Amino acid sequence: MTQPQQSQPIETQPRQPDPGIQLYDTMQRAKVPFVPTTPGHVGMYLCGPTVYSDAHLGHAKKEVAFDVIRRTFLHFGYKVRYVANITDVGHLQNDSDDGEDKMLARARLEQLEPMEVADKYFWSFFKDMDALNVLRPSINPRATGHIQEQIKLIGELIARGHAYESGGSVYFDVRSWPEYGKLSGRKLDDQEEGTREAVREEKRDPRDFALWKNAEPEHLMRWDSPWGVGFPGWHIECSAMSLKYLGEEFDIHGGGLDLQFPHHEAEIAQSEAAGHAFARYWMHNNMLTIGGEKMSKSKGNFTTIQDILHKHDPMVVRFLLVSSHYRSVTEMNDEAFVSAANGYRRITDALHEIERRLDAAPAGADAKIDAQIAARVQEFEAALRDDFNTPKAVAALFGLTAEMNTALNARPVPRDTLERARTAYRTLGGEVLGLFAEGAVTGAAQDDGEVVSALMDLVLKARQNYRLQKQYAQADDLRDTLARVGVTVEDTKDGARWKR
Numbered sequence: 001m002t003q004p005q006q007s008q009p010i011e012t013q014p015r016q017p018d019p020g021i022q023l024y025d026t027m028q029r030a031k032v033p034f035v036p037t038t039p040g041h042v043g044m045y046l047c048g049p050t051v052y053s054d055a056h057l058g059h060a061k062k063e064v065a066f067d068v069i070r071r072t073f074l075h076f077g078y079k080v081r082y083v084a085n086i087t088d089v090g091h092l093q094n095d096s097d098d099g100e101d102k103m104l105a106r107a108r109l110e111q112l113e114p115m116e117v118a119d120k121y122f123w124s125f126f127k128d129m130d131a132l133n134v135l136r137p138s139i140n141p142r143a144t145g146h147i148q149e150q151i152k153l154i155g156e157l158i159a160r161g162h163a164y165e166s167g168g169s170v171y172f173d174v175r176s177w178p179e180y181g182k183l184s185g186r187k188l189d190d191q192e193e194g195t196r197e198a199v200r201e202e203k204r205d206p207r208d209f210a211l212w213k214n215a216e217p218e219h220l221m222r223w224d225s226p227w228g229v230g231f232p233g234w235h236i237e238c239s240a241m242s243l244k245y246l247g248e249e250f251d252i253h254g255g256g257l258d259l260q261f262p263h264h265e266a267e268i269a270q271s272e273a274a275g276h277a278f279a280r281y282w283m284h285n286n287m288l289t290i291g292g293e294k295m296s297k298s299k300g301n302f303t304t305i306q307d308i309l310h311k312h313d314p315m316v317v318r319f320l321l322v323s324s325h326y327r328s329v330t331e332m333n334d335e336a337f338v339s340a341a342n343g344y345r346r347i348t349d350a351l352h353e354i355e356r357r358l359d360a361a362p363a364g365a366d367a368k369i370d371a372q373i374a375a376r377v378q379e380f381e382a383a384l385r386d387d388f389n390t391p392k393a394v395a396a397l398f399g400l401t402a403e404m405n406t407a408l409n410a411r412p413v414p415r416d417t418l419e420r421a422r423t424a425y426r427t428l429g430g431e432v433l434g435l436f437a438e439g440a441v442t443g444a445a446q447d448d449g450e451v452v453s454a455l456m457d458l459v460l461k462a463r464q465n466y467r468l469q470k471q472y473a474q475a476d477d478l479r480d481t482l483a484r485v486g487v488t489v490e491d492t493k494d495g496a497r498w499k500r
């Protein structure tokens with residue numbers, strides 16, 4: 001795999017970790033101050049994809065939401081360890097303990113080995129995420145690479161009396177853990193059982209969930225265990241891998257709202273019952289919807305990220321996603337893309353104009369514009385400190401853009417002020433919101449992006465050099481070549497400009 005073609009966030013100045021971040025904790029059902037387990041550090045665990053098909057736009061909402069949260073912590077001076085798992089075994093069709101393993105069902109459909117399915121969709125997931133400028137996880141553990149860790153944790157649960165073996169499978173005993181249900185607020189008696197008769201018979205209580213499943217003879221993914229040949233249940237991988245890479249207690253556990261029950265509830269019960277403190281804060285993104293309904297693979301109402309990237313610039317897709325709050329529903333339709341494309345262009349046009357004018361700008365600074373920029377930076381940062389409020393942060397960028405456009409239209413803006421504005425855009429829009437990927441891998445619309453803009457800057461500089469050296473034939477030749485591909489060059493008092 002090629003390296004991610006994205007710039008890692010860099011801080012413009014060394015910072016002390018910002019103590020003022022508030023986040024909404026699903027467990028406390030309130031916005032609370034973020035207090036790290038280890039000062040200056042954030043350990044995050046995100047439930048990643050089950051790699052059995054191409055990712056859709058709903059997955060992109062989740063990945064981008066948590067990517068911005070991670071980037072915000074980096075911006076505010078924290079060191080972040082970001083662990084996001086890959087589920088490549090144990091996720092059964094109906095999310096309970098019944099049905100076929102999603103990986104196996106797909107393997108049969110595509111006539112591939114289960115591991116071929118996992119690898120195929122693992123790489124396609126990261127290709128999509130690179131295009132959307134989502135930073136790669138610090139650690140990206142796969143469930144099948146951590147079978148021993150899962151077996152060990154299951155053994156601990158049996159030893160403590162919170163799990164039992166039955167018919168070669170092992171189940172978590174929910175009755176032994178009265179706190180089961182505390183995240184989602186579901187009482188044990190409300191919880192529906194959705195399992196087959198044979199599975200139900202193995203359980204002491206229908207709501208017990210599988211930690212280990214006995215493998216039927218035709219089941220291809222299988223490992224030896226103290227309970228016979230089988231495979232792990234879906235939930236146990238996240239407890240085992242977060243414990244391994246983030247320790248006994250870590251800061252933030254994230255995932256989609258639809259994972260609260262049963263997945264996160266099960267993760268909490270099995271981790272805490274095994275004696276681990278587990279996550280301090282629980283964060284959940286809301287859903288991306290289409291016609292008011294959750295976009296999902298099983299409903300069939302999904303659009304893959306690949307399909308979207310054939311029609312739209314990946315940065316416009318990202319802009320659309322960050323324009324709504326991670327805890328809000330994002331409704332997807334054509335108008336949403338049109339308005340995101342317009343909004344994104346408004347911001348990038350201003351940034352490019354600022355960058356274009358930098359070289360020829362008069363020396364000095366403009367105190368009034370500097371103050372406006374500083375106020376917008378504060379507004380942006382305050383929005384993100386307040387539970388990562390990206391729509392408000394985007395509004396601050398629009399405010400900055402309106403003010404900069406007014407200033408740019410009124411008078412020559414001095415260089416230090418242009419530089420300050422440029423840094424504000426590049427740091428806040430680029431590093432924190434991740435909106436200006438340099439050379440991200442993409443679909444069709446990318447030629448409109450920054451690569452072209454950078455190349456055109458080079459060409460115009462070369463033309464200017466010819467003119468300064470009075471080599472007018474060469475300068476005209478460049479202009480004519482551009483004209484043949486539909487690019488016109490205009491000479492203005494502020495230097496040459498190009499347009500298509």
Ligand SMILES: Nc1ncnc2c1ncn2[C@@H]1O[C@H](COP(=O)(O)OP(=O)(O)OP(=O)(O)O)[C@@H](O)[C@H]1O
Pocket residue numbers: 047048049050057058059061062255256257258259285286287288289294295296297298299
């Ligand atoms: N429409 C959506 N909006 C936001 N997040 C989503 C959406 N769909 C899935 N996710 C999140 O992506 C992750 C993986 O989800 P999953 O693989 O179950 O996708 P799915 O399309 O819902 O599949 P299925 O329909 O088979 O359940 C989960 O954290 C889930 O919350």
Ligand SMILES: [Zn+2]
Pocket residue numbers: 046047048238263267
């Ligand atoms: Zn998980």
